[in-house]
Amino acid sequence: MKLFRVTLFILLLMTQYAFSQEQEHTEEQKETQQEEQEQSHEKPASQENQQPQQQLEGTGRVTVTISHDNVTYGVPFTLTFLVDYPEPDEVSVVPPEFSSSLTMEQFVKAPVVMDIDQLHQSGRRSRNPKDNVYTQTSIVFTMIPNAVGRITLDSFTVMSPHGARYTSPIVLVVNPRSEVRRIVSQRLIWEGAPRQAAAGERVTFYLRIQNFIPENSDTYPGSAFFMPQVPQGVILTQNSILAQEKEIGVVLKLTLIPLAEGNFSLPARSINRENVRYDIPALTIRITAPVR
16 A cells, blocks of 8 residues: 555656646747747848939930031031030040040030920930920030041940940041131332323323232232223333233223323222232323323
């Protein structure tokens, strides 16, 4: 009987120990599951503050235009890069190395705003349907050609948040500059004309180039070019010019026969040929009564 009680007591102790162990294990599992559930519902601080990645605006597409169809030696022209991105500070253009044939005079970078009507005409879509404008970035190089002929510019590198873009080589054909022909003034003088002559008297006088250059004698017009309109009451004829007269710059030789008293007058004239203006002064001769 005593042995039965001892055995029963031992069994009770073992049962109580096993029950307490199982209860502790169950509570540990519950605590673990609860922690896992709490952790699964919690977001790390970095995740809570993290914003969705902003979508880049525009396409980064680059359009290149030249201001003049005909590039001319010594005349500035512009090379414009229009980048489809709205923030000029985030866009840059790296030019190739310029040869001595070109001089870069100015560089300007600025936003270009297109209103909604222009946007529809261009076929582009607004980034935001509520936007009334579409902004791009313009980079303008102003350059001056220093040589005539074919000039090839290597690729320009355009950098934006969309990455790097490279233009095709740009070929320029520089035309010579058509200079405006400067008008040269050539002064002439009357020589051999008397202050007065009698009616019926024969008088010969000359029109001569004042600063005559013998080497240029073949470039001067003939006598008919300088022939004035003949006034009434006189006989005025054009004579042949002798070789020795041509050598001193005579371009017109006239013989006058006045028919009545009065004044013989030729007005001052300026006549042009090519890029030379010939200034001819006025001439007046007093005609007196015929000599008896």
